Amino acid sequence: MQQYFVDTPLHVGEDYIFTKEQAHHAKTVVRLDHEKVRLVYQGQAYFAEAYTKDKEFIAHVYEKDDSIHESLCDVTLAVALIRREKFELVLQKATELGVKRIVPFESSRCVVRSKKEKADKLKTRWNAIVQEASEQCKRNCIPEVTDIVPFKQLNQYLSQANYACYENSYGKANFLSECAKDKQSITVVIGCEGGFSNQEVEEMESMGFTSITLGSRILRAETAAMYACSILSEMYEDRK
DSSP, rough: OOOEESSSSTTTTTTEOOOOHHIIIIIIIISSSEEEEEEETEEEEEEEEEEEEEEEEEEEEEEEEOOOOOOSEEEEEEEEEEOOOHHHHHHHHHHHHHEEEEEEEOTOOOSSSOOOGHHHHHHHHHHHHHHHHHHHHTOOOOOEEEEEEGGGGGGGGGOOOEEETTTTOTTTSSSHHHOOOSOSSSEEEETTTTTOOOHHHHHHHHOOOOOEEOOSOOOOHHHHHHHHHHHHHHHHHOOO
């Protein structure tokens, strides 16, 4: 079943007219014809039947869907810039795993650097990735992707609990699963391919982040991000 986020209010018994982009996807890509779809407006979902009517592609809304496919904890993932294809993979998988907000940042060891002249184009692409992933996994909300921020501004994204995944903390710090229980909101920081410098670890601790370990093996940046998100997704899954 396909899902689409919409910008207009939905009402049972009424028709929703697909945008040009949505209609192309529904008609040409997935070839829907009198099939069930899920439409979401501002977090509220509805079931509808999608088909062509009078040269327009529409969805006739017939039932409200009260199911909520969101994590019980608001998770913010602050992830350092890494190579494009790997960063985009993190965006996609973090979205599927229920992250509420993604904060890209630059640290001292980042190989990839942001360019102001490409910022808008990059943000548009990232937002498209998280929206597509949200539709694929039937989320009720699309994660926020913030602008790229410098390392020193990570303290602007603190939650109830705040953790920095540090590769050298194994044997000296708790595992994420040991300290992230019973929280309403959590921020997790993941470094780039080269990890964090000692100075950055100290700065994060002064900001309010607690160093935690993801295990004895040194994970790639994208692996660490997805691993941390997976742990929190399982911990805060609605089991009703």
